[in-house]
Amino acid sequence: MNIKEVKNVGIIGGGPGGLMLGLLLQQQGFGVKIFEKAGLNINSHRGGSLDIHEESGQLALKEAGIIDKFRELARFEGEDTRVLDKAGNIYYEETADPEIEGGRPEIDRGELCDIISEQLNDGTVIYDKAFNSLKYLDNEQIEVTFDDDSNETFNFVIGADGAFSKVRPYLANVDVEYNGISMVELNVEDVFNQYPDLARFNKNGKMMAFGDNKAILGQVNGDGRIKVYMSYKMDYETFYKFKAMSKTEIKNQLMKDFADWDEDLKKYIEYAGDDLLLRRIYKLPIGFKWDNQPNLTLIGDAAHLMSPFAGQGVNMAFYDAYLLAEALKGHTDLQSALKAYEENMYEASEQSASESQANLEKMFSNNAAKTFGDFFNQVGDLFEEHQTHNQE
Numbered sequence: 001m002n003i004k005e006v007k008n009v010g011i012i013g014g015g016p017g018g019l020m021l022g023l024l025l026q027q028q029g030f031g032v033k034i035f036e037k038a039g040l041n042i043n044s045h046r047g048g049s050l051d052i053h054e055e056s057g058q059l060a061l062k063e064a065g066i067i068d069k070f071r072e073l074a075r076f077e078g079e080d081t082r083v084l085d086k087a088g089n090i091y092y093e094e095t096a097d098p099e100i101e102g103g104r105p106e107i108d109r110g111e112l113c114d115i116i117s118e119q120l121n122d123g124t125v126i127y128d129k130a131f132n133s134l135k136y137l138d139n140e141q142i143e144v145t146f147d148d149d150s151n152e153t154f155n156f157v158i159g160a161d162g163a164f165s166k167v168r169p170y171l172a173n174v175d176v177e178y179n180g181i182s183m184v185e186l187n188v189e190d191v192f193n194q195y196p197d198l199a200r201f202n203k204n205g206k207m208m209a210f211g212d213n214k215a216i217l218g219q220v221n222g223d224g225r226i227k228v229y230m231s232y233k234m235d236y237e238t239f240y241k242f243k244a245m246s247k248t249e250i251k252n253q254l255m256k257d258f259a260d261w262d263e264d265l266k267k268y269i270e271y272a273g274d275d276l277l278l279r280r281i282y283k284l285p286i287g288f289k290w291d292n293q294p295n296l297t298l299i300g301d302a303a304h305l306m307s308p309f310a311g312q313g314v315n316m317a318f319y320d321a322y323l324l325a326e327a328l329k330g331h332t333d334l335q336s337a338l339k340a341y342e343e344n345m346y347e348a349s350e351q352s353a354s355e356s357q358a359n360l361e362k363m364f365s366n367n368a369a370k371t372f373g374d375f376f377n378q379v380g381d382l383f384e385e386h387q388t389h390n391q392e
Contacts, residue, residue, distance in 0.1 A: 001140050001155065001295060001334045007031050010144055010154035012131045012167050014038075016050075016109065017300035017317025018160035019116040022124055023064050024325035033154075034120075035146070037130035037161075048227035049075075049219050050112060050314050051104040056348075057315035060322040069115050074105035075222060080203040083373045086211030088262030091373025095203065106205065108222040112314075131166050134296075142295060156295045156334060158324070160317070163282055165302035171290040176282040179307050181360060182239045183279040184250060186228040186272035193224070195271045201264050202226055209265050210368035214257065216268055228268045229279075230254055233364045239280060247274050281307050281360075286353045289346055294335040297342060299324060304349035309359035312352040320345050 009025055011018045014036025022034045052058055052070070061067040083092040117125065130147040134157060137143055145151040159167025163176055192199045199220075201207070207218040213233040218226050232238075242250060254269045284305040290298075297303075300317030324341045331337035362371050 003328060003332055003334050003337060006155040006334060008154045008156075009033070010035065010142070010152065010157045011160055012144070012157065013160035013162060013165075013300075013302070014125050014127065015160065015162060015300070015317070016113055016116070016314050017321055018158075019113055019120070019125070020060050020064065020318050021158060021160060021299060021321035021324060023116050023119050024060065024321055025328070026121060026124070027064065028325065028328065032121075032124055033152070034125045035129040035131060035144075036125060036127050037147075038127065040127045049106045049108055049221045051106050052112070052318075053104050053312075053315045056312075056319040058318075060318040060325075063322055063325065064116070064119065066115055066119060070107065070112070071105075073111050073115070073222075074107045075204070075220075076105045080205030080220075081376065082203060082205075082207045083369055083376060084207070084209040084262075084265070085369035086209060086214075086258075086261045086265070088209075088264060089369070091369045092376040094376070106220075106222075109314075111222060131161060134167070134170060140295065154295075159296075159298040159302045160300050162301045163305045165298065167296075168298060168302050170296065171293065171298065172288070174284065174288055174290075176284055176305055178236065179281040179283045179360065180233055180235075181281040181307065181364065182232050182234050182242070183281070184230040184242065184254060185277040185279055186230060186268065187275045188218075188226040188228060188268065188271045189273055189275075190224050191220070191226045191271075195267070198226065198264075198267045198271055201267070208363075208372065209261070210363060210372065211261070213364050215363055215368070216258070216261075216265055218268055226268070228272060230258070230269070231363075232257075239278070242278055247276055250276060250278075283307060283353070283357070286357065287346070287350050289342075292335065292339045292342060295338075297324070297338050299345075303345065304353055306349075306353040306356040307360045309356050309363060312356055316349055316352050319348060323348075 009030045009032045011022050011034040014034045018034050022032045025032050061070050081094045084090050132145045132147045134142050134144045141153050141155055142157045143151055143153050159165050161167055188195060202218050204220055209216045215231040217229040217231060221227055258266055282305055299320035323344050327337040327341035362368060
């Protein structure tokens, strides 16, 4: 199909990646509809703070012309980083200068989605609309059917529907795998006013403490809360024991499991409210690919789900959107554009997925705090060398 013949594009999934792709395609003149199975406020309530990388996620923001708005809201002080062991010993510490724009500033997921959504044409995103199935029609179009039995026809469909994508099976018979890591997500609300001791301990960015195949990961959000991820290396059976507990029982179990950790680290549990979630970490096989199709593809977690331990999830979804938009600009034939996009995406995502998996293995290994501290120190030294070289 000639790209000039593409009038209607359907994007399944209204998370950050789907929204960004929709905006970039609208700016190229395509008619776009984005379908999100959840309600209007889903992106405000799912996930926490995101660090948007200069070399990937920010490229899409620049291409869409919204990088300045992003920088107005981004928290450059959110790049504060601490790495500790379970006894509270510090292996790495960085205090970001809020006056200097670093390469990975933080922004809350809801704010990021709002920046994109306000640029979309009215009615682009249809919420509470769950994908059910699709089929290829004889006229080079795809008919998409939704759970309410309605259907729409598109020249081109993109699955941006996340880890448990329902579009993915139409491209490949590959399912996600449990990564062996589970989390209890906690929230310490209004931390700077209510718990200034923990705010001082955590600082303005992220705190990571490791030991005994467990981790406490704390991240300051823009609304003044610390989102906490109590992370375990655990099997299915242990996770299901957590699922059977009440919220009070879960917090009590956390206090038992982290009883011999430093007192300041246990405050992440003590100060947390009742708003908690259980999360299992999944992945797709590193290097996952599918046979190129004439008018169907995937972006984001639907294409390359990986662990969150390199901060690549949303960044790769944005980068996918950028790559796909660029491929459509650079080709006249849709299938050729998709092939070019997919080849570039496979290369980039395989590297990111490998990095994420390597970080996971470091975090839940013996001497994890020292290993990760050494890693951050090495990265910092390389950055300083790069800066000095550029100045010369």
